[in-house]
Amino acid sequence: MIGIGWRSNLAAWIRGRPAGLECLEIIPDHFMDGGTKVLEQLTADYPLCLHGLSCSLATPGPLDGEYASSMQRIARICKPRWASEHIAFTRAGGIDLGHLNPVPPTHANLKILVEHARELQERLELPLLLENITSSLRMEGDMPENEFIAELCRQAECGLLLDVTNLFINSRNHGFDPRDWLAPLPRAMVRQLHVVGYAQDASGKLHDSHDQLMQPDLLELIAYVIRNFEPEAVILERDDSAAAGNEIAAELEALHALH
Amino acid sequence: MHCTEASSETELLAILLSDARQRASFLGNRRAWLAQKLQDPGTAGHLLDLDAVQLESQAATLVGKRWRAVSELIPESSLGNSSLTAALFREYADQYWPEGHRRHELDAVSFLRFCRGLGLRISTAELARLEISLGQRSFSLLPVRLQCGRRRKFGILLLIRGSGRNCRELLLSHI
Structure with missing residues (x-):
């Protein structure tokens, strides 16, 4: 299945059931203050998956019960096929950084992430996928990042939501081969992909601005991942309010052409 | 204000990413900074190896994402107003890290109040709309x-x- 992340500026276009749009990803934050009727309609029209942003699974201590409860409430309405969260922390020590940050790939952090991922999976009563992030900060630990992620998914009994754009950006910014990074991952682990074009700043560094068309070198890597891992869903993550339906449709068509 | 004693490496990283003065102090003397924050600095050993440029870059990314979200929420105040810039937002951003799923709106309100406090021109209608939307009035x-x-x-x-x-x-x- 190929789809997009639901965004309010694309709601009318999505309601029109455009060709090539086969599924949607729902972010709970968009429905925490209402929108139940919209969710019910989306549930009737599309297969859905639920994508959490702020569970902060890597934060030591108890799992964020408030955010997990919101995910539970929304999952009950939209009956997603699975849920996902990031391998990251967004909050710690009373500070809400609001965005995703890495932790060193250590045994201690592995234990925290495994416990939180298992708890979230149990609370949601859904399969849980864990997503790799992009970060300017490259942290060393007890093992390489890819082995850490594979071990985390194995111990927590979760699938991997592979963000191909994040992998591409990290590989360029930190100088490694993304295909080598992918090599130790079991084929069945990768169940969903996130893709979107990357942005480049004046210094040459790449960023995940979520507002760019997919570039040819990125599409090559996406094609490689699809061929080698056969994920069940590919979600285009465009967050810019200016993204028009016809532009999204062309991007979806490009993704269909890779299959 | 951040708590003076943290209990984990992740908490310390959050402090470093959210506060430029703490970053400067850390980068000036990593071991002394860790000793101030933790009873056993050995538990945060990975922070000793942090790349200073990468740390600054990640901190800038966090504030940059906030500015992008906030500037979209305050077009009447920010468009064509050379005073309300990303640099001014960076000056403000360390003082306040909003929480929750409406953090961008909270951030926008707080930034507009900060600008008004500096005597800068803002759209009062835009500020009022955000405050009403957040249930603050x-x-x-x-x-x-x-x-x-x-x-x-x-x-x-x-x-x-x-x-x-x-x-x-x-x-x-x-x-």
């Missing part, structure tokens, strides 16, 4: 200037909380 009455052909008139704009997050707007009268 239920209504606002604002004087507005209207251009009717060649004539300039004055009116009163009523902003009032509608259903959900909506802010309804009514032009009450003009003279």
Whole structure:
């Protein structure tokens, strides 16, 4: 299945059931203050998956019960096929950084992430996928990042939501081969992909601005991942309010052409 | 203000990413900074190896993402206003890290108040709309200037909380 992340500026276009749009990803934050009727309609029209942003699974201590409860409430309405969260922390020590940050790939952090991922999976009563992030900060630990992620998914009994754009950006910014990074991952682990074009700043560094068309070198890597891992869903993550339906449709068509 | 004693490496990383002064202090003397924050600095050994450029870059990314979200929420105040810049936002951003799923709106309100406190021009209607949407006030009455052909008139704009997050707007009268 190929789809997009639901965004309010694309709601009318999505309601029109455009060709090539086969599924949607729902972010709970968009429905925490209402929108139940919209969710019910989306549930009737599309297969859905639920994508959490702020569970902060890597934060030591108890799992964020408030955010997990919101995910539970929304999952009950939209009956997603699975849920996902990031391998990251967004909050710690009373500070809400609001965005995703890495932790060193250590045994201690592995234990925290495994416990939180298992708890979230149990609370949601859904399969849980864990997503790799992009970060300017490259942290060393007890093992390489890819082995850490594979071990985390194995111990927590979760699938991997592979963000191909994040992998591409990290590989360029930190100088490694993304295909080598992918090599130790079991084929069945990768169940969903996130893709979107990357942005480049004046210094040459790449960023995940979520507002760019997919570039040819990125599409090559996406094609490689699809061929080698056969994920069940590919979600285009465009967050810019200016993204028009016809532009999204062309991007979806490009993704269909890779299959 | 951050707590003076953290209990984990992740908490320390959050402090470093959110506070430029703490980063400067850390980068000046990593071991001394860790000893101040932790009873056993050995538990945060990975921080000793952090790349200073990468740390600054990640911190800048976090604030940059906030600025991008906030600037989209305050177009009337920020577009064409050379005072409300990313640099000014960076100056403000360390002082306040909003929480929760409406953090961008909270950030926008806080930034507009910060700018107003500096005597900078902002859109009071935009600030009121955000405050009403967040439930921080239920209504606002604002004087507005209207251009009717060649004539300039004055009116009163009523902003009032509608259903959900909506802010309804009514032009009450003009003279």
